C-alpha cells in the first residue's frame with residue numbers, strides 16, 4: 001500500500017502513514033522521502049491526534065434552540081414529547097449532519113449515547129451506523145435505554161420508555177450486528193438515574209461484562225438529580241451506582257459534576273471515567289466538572305460535546321477552549337488547566353474513557369487518526385498549541401481516520417453537507433409546525 005506522508009507541519013513535524021497506522025513522526029530526517037510516497041503538503045499547519053468525543057446525542061441535532069432558558073429537567077420534559085415524534089429517517093438525517101460537523105471540528109472517534117427508540121423501532125441503531133460509515137468517523141454506539149416512565153416515578157413520559165426485556169434483547173441484537181471494536185464499538189448505556197430502574201442498571205452491567213463491553217450513563221449532572229436520588233433511594237447518585245455494580249474501569253459517566261472530595265477519590269481509585277461537557281453544562285446551568293481534581297485522583301477525563309440541543313455549536317474543537325475557561329473560572333486560577341491539558345483530555349483522556357489504546361495519540365504504532373489544523377494565522381504565536389486552543393474557532397483543513405481522508409480542504413469527503421443540512425432543516429421545521 002502507498003505510504004502517505006504529511007510534510008511541512010509546524011507541529012509536530014512530518015508524519016508518515018501506512019496501512020492505517022502512523023509509522024513515523026518527526027523532522028524530515030526521521031521521515032525521509034521514499035520512492036512511491038504520496039505527499040500531502042501541510043506547510044505551517046498544526047497536526048494533532050484526532051479528537052475523541054466521549055458523549056453526544058446525535059439525534060438532538062434536529063432540535064437545536066428549544067427550551068433555551070431551562071434547567072435539565074425542564075429542558076427534557078419539553079423535548080421528550082418532541083423526540084417521541086421522530087422516526088428512523090429523522091435520526092439518520094440528524095446523525096449524518098452532526099457527525100459531519102464533528103468531523104470538521106477535528107473529531108475522529110465519537111461516542112453517541114442514543115436512548116430514544118421511538119415506538120420501539122430499534123432500527124435507529126442501524127441508521128446511526130449507516131451515518132457514521134457515510135461520514136467516516138469511528139462510532140462508539142452507546143445503546144441507551146429508559147425503562148422508568150412518569151407513571152412509575154420517572155421523569156420521561158411513558159410513551160418514550162421501553163420494556164426491560166425488549167431493551168436487553170435489542171442490545172444483544174445491536175452487539176451481534178455491529179460491534180467490531182475498531183470502527184463501531186457497542187457500549188451498554190442506560191440513560192440516567194431518573195429514567196431507569198435498578199433492574200435495568202444491574203442487567204445492563206451483567207450483559208456488558210458478559211460481552212466484554214464498556215458501560216456508560218449520565219451521572220451527577222444536576223442538583224435536581226441528586227435530590228431525586230436522595231428522595232427516592234436515600235442515597236447519593238454515586239452510592240447508587242456502586243450498589244448497582246457500576247464502579248469500575250469499564251465505565252465512563254457523562255457530566256460527572258456534583259461529586260464531593262470522597263467521591264472524586266473513589267472514582268479515581270476505581271478508574272471510572274468522566275465525559276466532561278462544558279458547553280452543555282453551562283447552557284443548562286448544571287455546574288462545572290472538577291476536571292483537574294478528577295485527573296489528579298486518577299480518573300480518566302474526556303471531552304464531550306453532548307447533543308446539539310444543549311450545546312448548539314456541535315463543535316468538539318469549541319469544547320477545548322470552553323473546558324479551559326470553565327476550569328479557570330471554577331478555581332479563579334489561570335494555571336488550573338493549560339492548553340496542553342485540554343488537548344490531552346480531548347485525545348488521550350477520551351480514548352482512556354472509551355477503553356482504547358489504539359487512538360488518542362499522534363505517535364508511531366497508533367491508528368492514523370489525524371487532525372490537520374490551518375496554522376497560517378498562528379505563525380506569529382510563540383506557543384502554537386496554546387494559540388490553537390485559545391485562538392479563534394476553526395475547522396480542520398484535513399482529517400484522516402485510519403489513514404482514510406474524511407475531510408479534504410475543509411470539506412467532508414463524499415457528502416453534500418449543504419444538502420444534508422437543508423434536508424434536516426425541513427425535517428426540523430415539521431416538529432414545530
Ligand SMILES: Nc1nc2[nH]c(O)nc2c(=O)[nH]1
Nearest residue numbers: 057191192195218280306310
Ligand atoms: N445533557 C443531557 N442530560 C441528560 N440526561 C438525560 O437523562 N438525558 C439527557 C440529555 O439528553 N442531555
